[in-house]
Amino acid sequence: MSQSEHILALSGGVGGAKLSLGLADELSPGELTIVCNTGDDFVHLGLNICPDLDTVLYTLADWNNKELGWGQVGESWNFLDSLKRLGGEDWFNLGDRDLATHIVRSELLRRGMSLSQVVGELCQRMRVEHTVVPMSDQTISTRVHTADGKTLMFQHYFVRDRCEPEVSAFEFSGIDTAEPAAGFSKAIDNCSAVVVCPSNPFVSVDPIFAIPGVVDRLRQRQVPVVVVSNIVGGEALKGPAAKMMKELGMPMTALGVAQHYSKKYGDLFTGFVLDSQDAALEDDVRALGFATIVTNTVMLTLHDKTELAREVLAFASTLRKA
Amino acid sequence: MSQSEHILALSGGVGGAKLSLGLADELSPGELTIVCNTGDDFVHLGLNICPDLDTVLYTLADWNNKELGWGQVGESWNFLDSLKRLGGEDWFNLGDRDLATHIVRSELLRRGMSLSQVVGELCQRMRVEHTVVPMSDQTISTRVHTADGKTLMFQHYFVRDRCEPEVSAFEFSGIDTAEPAAGFSKAIDNCSAVVVCPSNPFVSVDPIFAIPGVVDRLRQRQVPVVVVSNIVGGEALKGPAAKMMKELGMPMTALGVAQHYSKKYGDLFTGFVLDSQDAALEDDVRALGFATIVTNTVMLTLHDKTELAREVLAFASTLRKA
Numbered sequence: 001m002s003q004s005e006h007i008l009a010l011s012g013g014v015g016g017a018k019l020s021l022g023l024a025d026e027l028s029p030g031e032l033t034i035v036c037n038t039g040d041d042f043v044h045l046g047l048n049i050c051p052d053l054d055t056v057l058y059t060l061a062d063w064n065n066k067e068l069g070w071g072q073v074g075e076s077w078n079f080l081d082s083l084k085r086l087g088g089e090d091w092f093n094l095g096d097r098d099l100a101t102h103i104v105r106s107e108l109l110r111r112g113m114s115l116s117q118v119v120g121e122l123c124q125r126m127r128v129e130h131t132v133v134p135m136s137d138q139t140i141s142t143r144v145h146t147a148d149g150k151t152l153m154f155q156h157y158f159v160r161d162r163c164e165p166e167v168s169a170f171e172f173s174g175i176d177t178a179e180p181a182a183g184f185s186k187a188i189d190n191c192s193a194v195v196v197c198p199s200n201p202f203v204s205v206d207p208i209f210a211i212p213g214v215v216d217r218l219r220q221r222q223v224p225v226v227v228v229s230n231i232v233g234g235e236a237l238k239g240p241a242a243k244m245m246k247e248l249g250m251p252m253t254a255l256g257v258a259q260h261y262s263k264k265y266g267d268l269f270t271g272f273v274l275d276s277q278d279a280a281l282e283d284d285v286r287a288l289g290f291a292t293i294v295t296n297t298v299m300l301t302l303h304d305k306t307e308l309a310r311e312v313l314a315f316a317s318t319l320r321k322a
Numbered sequence: 323m324s325q326s327e328h329i330l331a332l333s334g335g336v337g338g339a340k341l342s343l344g345l346a347d348e349l350s351p352g353e354l355t356i357v358c359n360t361g362d363d364f365v366h367l368g369l370n371i372c373p374d375l376d377t378v379l380y381t382l383a384d385w386n387n388k389e390l391g392w393g394q395v396g397e398s399w400n401f402l403d404s405l406k407r408l409g410g411e412d413w414f415n416l417g418d419r420d421l422a423t424h425i426v427r428s429e430l431l432r433r434g435m436s437l438s439q440v441v442g443e444l445c446q447r448m449r450v451e452h453t454v455v456p457m458s459d460q461t462i463s464t465r466v467h468t469a470d471g472k473t474l475m476f477q478h479y480f481v482r483d484r485c486e487p488e489v490s491a492f493e494f495s496g497i498d499t500a501e502p503a504a505g506f507s508k509a510i511d512n513c514s515a516v517v518v519c520p521s522n523p524f525v526s527v528d529p530i531f532a533i534p535g536v537v538d539r540l541r542q543r544q545v546p547v548v549v550v551s552n553i554v555g556g557e558a559l560k561g562p563a564a565k566m567m568k569e570l571g572m573p574m575t576a577l578g579v580a581q582h583y584s585k586k587y588g589d590l591f592t593g594f595v596l597d598s599q600d601a602a603l604e605d606d607v608r609a610l611g612f613a614t615i616v617t618n619t620v621m622l623t624l625h626d627k628t629e630l631a632r633e634v635l636a637f638a639s640t641l642r643k644a
Contacts (some may be wrong), residue, residue, distance in 0.1 A: 039487045044369065045425050045426075046425065046429050046432060066365035067521065069373040072404065074400070075400070076400045076418065078396070078397070078399055078417075078419045079401065079418045079419065079421050080396045080422075082394065082418070082420075082423070083422040083426065085447075086423065086426045086444070086447045086449045088425065088429075095400075096400035096404070096418040096421075097400050097403070099404075099418075100404035100408055101404070102406040103367050103368065103369075103401075104367075104409075106368055107367050107368050110368060122408070124406075125409045214498055288532050301627040310607050
């Protein structure tokens with residue numbers, strides 16, 4: 001990439017973090033801003049917990065637990081064990097090491113830092129050189145509406161209830177008065193392309209675009225917006241996305257994802273990356289107005305991640321020239 | 323003991339917890355109230371930490387770490403390791419298991435419970451059947467004045483600075499407006515004797531007696547107040563008591579302890595328990611007006627603890643009859 005180019009990557013948790021790592025491997029710190037969903041954030045046991053931000057930070061810092069697929073490497077669970085013994089709320093998995101991040105973050109927030117400042121501080125302490133920013137410094141809380149008429153805080157749905165309730169809709173509480181964080185705003189103004197990582201459309205990507213002004217400002221920029229499908233071969237590689245699509249009456253395929261983005265954001269999203277397993281869907285995705293590429297999007301190794309990043313960047317580059 | 327008798331035990335940390343365990347072994351739950359010093363309590367990393375209360379609770383629950391002499395059994399240190407890696411304040415040893423207690427307590431306090439209620443809740447969850455209460459529900463903070471004119475928060479003196487600064491005086495910030503906790507107050511009214519555990523006179527015992535009304539109310543009750551010397555053979559078995567006595571210009575002996583209590587509380591303290599190693603000091607202690615016994619006060623085994631408890635109770639009983 002030339003120095004004048006800047007990629008704005010939007011990420012949820014695990015899948016997004018994988019492509020973010022690939023992008024960070026391909027791009028210099030000045031060429032990339034990773035914006036993380038904060039709709040999953042919540043206060044638990046008095047601690048400010050930001051699951052997607054931490055997954056991205058741990059992944060970029062190489063602190064991530066490769067066996068578990070989440071949390072920190074070398075994690076232990078004595079805190080949780082003792083919490084359980086004390087009758088504390090133990091439904092959310094807080095590892096002993098992970099806890100340090102939440103305690104440091106909560107302390108810095110209490111001292112009056114914005115979430116952006118805290119994340120900047122954590123990046124520095126973790127030696128993460130690329131820019132990682134929260135989507136907003138204001139509190140935005142994803143709530144899950146269920147088929148039986150309940151409204152659940154996202155982590156209650158996701159962790160406590162193990163994604164079992166049937167979903168009917170999503171709500172981003174606090175979104176109306178939220179603003180994109182300064183780093184996100186700057187990247188909207190400066191970016192040469194947007195990469196939407198393979199994250200859950202409903203609860204990872206939509207909240208980011210739901211922040212007032214984001215869609216309009218990106219539309220004005222006329223930069224390519226490339227999505228990597230989070231559904232491969234009819235399944236979400238991680239998390240409840242496929243189950244949600246089924247419950248929302250959508251096809252549980254990459255085409256379903258493309259339809260969702262097309263319906264929601266019109267022609268803002270210009271490129272769609274399909275996995276090789278879903279090559280048969282390419283024509284249908286194109287018919288929705290997307291440019292497409294088909295490649296391996298299943299990122300098991302670091303090589304997979306950098307390869308996909310390279311292809312996505314090249315794809316965005318062709319869309320920019322078009 | 324007859325059912326109408328009730329022992330009010332006053333305790334700091336480790337030494338006090340040992341005798342408290344002995345007393346709990348000798349007395350039924352209805353016959354004992356253990357009041358813990360809270361002057362060492364502080365808020366650290368947003369957590370409410372009560373070192374003496376926890377030491378007593380862990381000891382009574384048999385959760386205490388016998389190797390370390392403090393903290394929880396089966397403790398691990400991954401939180402602290404990660405906190406250090408994140409540049410957090412790591413001078414205070416917070417074990418992964420111990421952390422659960424602080425998190426649960428902080429959460430309950432935030433929900434509006436008093437410290438007494440929280441301790442009651444923790445007792446229940448830890449299956450501690452004897453009554454343990456904080457000395458007060460108000461915040462009382464021991465501050466250490468040093469010879470070079472500084473004022474240190476107790477834990478900064480005790481842990482961060484490893485008791486290295488030379489002390490000149492102690493202050494119990496917040497004491498003027500504090501009241502004894504309800505359980506303490508009730509025990510003052512009901513007790514048939516007071517046992518002052520072998521704890522640091524200056525920073526564990528004095529803060530308890532410094533709460534307005536405590537000395538006067540106990541004096542009116544005319545019950546025996548028996549102290550177990552925390553100094554044995556010229557040394558504190560644990561902690562900086564001997565070093566403090568030296569710096570305050572007092573003899574570093576059990577006699578020094580007796581002189582301190584005599585000077586401070588006059589004839590309120592009626593009995594003094596000396597260790598066999600200090601038998602030679604008995605006459606001098608008696609000359610101060612104390613009744614005395616000499617026995618083994620070094621509590622290494624559970625048997626040592628129950629034996630000492632038994633002797634102290636018998637001693638108190640003779641003083642009551644006198």
